[in-house]
Amino acid sequence: MSNLPSEPEFEQAYKELASTLENSTLFEKNPEFKKALQVAAIPERVIQFRVTWENDKGEVQVNRGFRVQFNSALGPYKGGLRFHPTVNLSVLKFLGFEQIFKNALTGLSMGGGKGGADFDPKGKSDNEIRKFCVSFMRELNKHIGADTDVPAGDIGVSPREIGWMFGAYRAEKNKWEGVLTGKGGTWGGSLIRPEATGYGVVYYVQHMINYASGGKESFKGKRVAISGSGNVAQYAALKAIELGATIISLSDSKGALIATDEKGITPDLVNVIAELKVKRKQLTELAESSEYKQKFKYIDGARPWVHCDKVDVALPCATQNEVSGEEAQKLIELGAKYIAEGSNMGCTQEAIDTFEKVRKEKKGEAIWYAPGKAANAGGVAVSGLEMAQNSQRLKWTSEEVDDKLKGIMKNCFENCLSTAKEYVPPAEGELPSLVAGGNIAGFSKVAAAMRDQGDWW
Template sequence: MTNTDEKLESIFDEVVRRNAGEPEFHQAVREVFDSLGRVVAKRPDYLEDALIERICEPERQIIFRVPWTDDQGRVQINRGFRVQFSSAMGPYKGGLRFHPSVNVGIIKFLGFEQTFKNALTGLPIGGGKGGSDFDPKGRSDGEVMRFCQSFMTELHRHLGEYTDVPAGDIGVGAREIGYMFGQYKRLTNRFEAGVLTGKGLFYGGSLARKEATGYGNTYFTQAMLETAKTSFDGKRVVVSGSGNVAIYTIEKVRACGGKIVACSDSSGYVVDEAGIDLELLQEIKETRRGRISEYAELRGSGVHFVSSEKGSIWDVPCDVAMPSATQNELMEEHATTLVRNGVMAVSEGANMPCTPEATRVFREAGVRFGPGKAANAGGVATSALEMQQNASRDRWTFQQTEARLATIMREIHDACYTVADEYGAPGDYVLGANIAGFIRVAEPMRAFGVV
């Protein structure tokens, strides 16, 4: 082990000590640190002034009580979070997640990832993340509204278009954003459109925003395939999940000539060798809020459903895998199966859906692997474009926004590819994304001094 490696290990050990009991955050930091040896060997000045230590420490962590009343008149208590990780490149920017699994460690992991993801877009946005352990599933609109209003009553004092701009994430869609924006407007007496993104189209939202993460991942994957002198045309594709990211990934992959043969939800997955019927999937998941098993029932012969207890979607042979559900869904044994079945590209539509062991299997096998901080940056990039439209009191067409998105995703791909080659690891998008993102955050931090 070199002195540089020893220094990085010492920093990592201290991160673990200071953030005990937060394995997802440790995993995210470890994944970046595994790439930093090469950059600090070339630029040892990055080890000065505790720069790396400061990057790993959020600028601000906010935890607060969220009391609200359910439809039976009972008072419920949830916990709210906002981790403002880095404002080195602009106002904090990142989604709000409402899910029972949410805790401060998960929010810190997401905020850390978001910092580098946002840096890769090249747009002037810092990194942050937030949410609550509230579960909107099974709750009435009135209950969701009352929760969102209570949540925003506390959070609003920490937000602003030049301070912190949240968006949606798991469990936070247009309904939740609308309730929170309405409460923010009521509390501040200002129509500050740029304080939240993912808004409805009638009050400052951007066309192409809901499609952006799935479309962006598809553009990134297409660029990876082009480096192998091929494309989506005729490829078998598996997309995990069936929410917003998965649905619009399926839509764009299909438009690029790929055939999506499987998708999933938490109950299991469906295989449709004729290609997933997107319109039927949208009706079940977006209109009826049903389960993926209903797809097999309605689609009929030639389609089968496999419960999550009996198998994994990653058992389905494919050329391209696009995990788009949640963190750590694709494990080492799944990666081994995918490689054995001939997968040539894997691109993360969700945040850290592949475990470190799975990522290692893909990289060692020479599979083109797009890490989430690069591949799924289309969502936050289009959020920044929404902020730009709000600031200029303008509204772009769908085609204008999508064209900007396509350009940004191509630039992210090319930056990762070029930096990986520069640091002696051609084709290693993980290393390229980590180093490119790190440098873009580290440089303004150095310029600002010790703050």
């Protein structure tokens, strides 16, 4: 890693994985896997291109487009496209690297990749965004395909943008294939896909609660703090409410919404927030509404963690590094027992270290952290199910997809749990490390496939 240019996000993701592997018995039992880590840290291919498009004033604009095709040992490259001004190679390499092992944990045949552009959809007209999507796909179509690379949506790329890009791909290639996931429900998309990441996080935490409590507890009665207010946060909130929890926070880039009413944030309010986000508006709109002022407090420029009264479950669902070491300590003081990332790398390394330290010290009390590569794998899992439906020209019901999602998240949790017990045996009375379990299980599967295919020996 020392000869790489400075790529802070990617370096953080790499070090987090590498330190876990080195502090386990994995390399002792499989010394050849050290070489696999060195090989896997370098993408198979990085594609960078310019995207020129015309705004509504007739002025030509230019942005940078990217696709990091990181690892295809387990299947076609799979990972989202992000349109956001912060997009750069470091961010996409971090996301693509995490995606490799997340996809491996689903048990489906998917490699890892990520892409996007430094294009900012905010403040752009629908016509400008459509023009950008068409121009972006004019170049990207040369590098993707149903058996090569299957992108999905991410920040700034909703089903609407997927539709415009799919239409551009179909026109360019003159063929219909499942080259993008997150498509419209009437033309190749899977039911439950918008809900999948949020639902999956909650299903994963269900297993954490059940295991740690010996089957005595569930989401019922739990106070759940959530950050973010996009798809992941919305559907995590709705599923947790369905299971009996009280949602005490949501947030966006401008500030945090903290419930003051004992009922918490209700499904009706989540739906209102969803409508705001479709219109690309901020939570400040609610803060100024007299209808909601008595039910919550809005804290400008803040994340929710330190502003809640009592927390049982914390679900960071916004973006990377949104829980600091200090905020992690505060969450523990507020009573948080279960922390699971709905976002990718939602916790800083300092936060992870804090959660892991307390997990070891408080053996008789559950303080359990689940990394995003395991906890939020539900989204890409249903993307994989969408690929399967496209290949078979079938459409499964919501119940069928949801049942498959529940099974995938259950298997993912059990895989992380058993792998942690094998390679980082917990002390008596100590909960196994789901961080170690997720990292080792995902990496081992990819490393073995690379070895079998001659990528290293």
